[in-house]
Amino acid sequence: MRQRAGRDRKMTKAELVTAIADKAGLNKAQAKDALEAFIESVTASLKGGQEVRLVGFGSFVPVNRAAGTARNPRTGETVNRPASKTARFRVGEGLKSSLN
Numbered sequence: 001m002r003q004r005a006g007r008d009r010k011m012t013k014a015e016l017v018t019a020i021a022d023k024a025g026l027n028k029a030q031a032k033d034a035l036e037a038f039i040e041s042v043t044a045s046l047k048g049g050q051e052v053r054l055v056g057f058g059s060f061v062p063v064n065r066a067a068g069t070a071r072n073p074r075t076g077e078t079v080n081r082p083a084s085k086t087a088r089f090r091v092g093e094g095l096k097s098s099l100n
Contacts, residue, residue, distance in 0.1 A: 057094060
């Protein structure tokens with residue numbers, strides 16, 4: 001995996017596919033298919049309003065954002081923000097403890 005300097009270190013999708021392939025003993029095409037299936041499954045569940053809970057890792061939670069007002073930081077103009085759906089990730093205890 002390529003190392004990047006400073007706070008800007010990020011793992012790309014291609015790097016994640018390579019890591020999955022190496023750890024699971026799959027070829028890259030199989031690892032890519034598995035990752036795509038995971039992403040599609042989580043997305044479908046969230047669209048359906050279901051939480052996706054991975055014990056020890058965390059939970060993907062669907063969230064409805066109410067309409068409101070926001071301010072354009074460049075102009076200071078107030079604009080109306082429509083209601084929308086988004087997702088949040090709640091870190092699980094296992095992941096949290098492994099990071100500390």
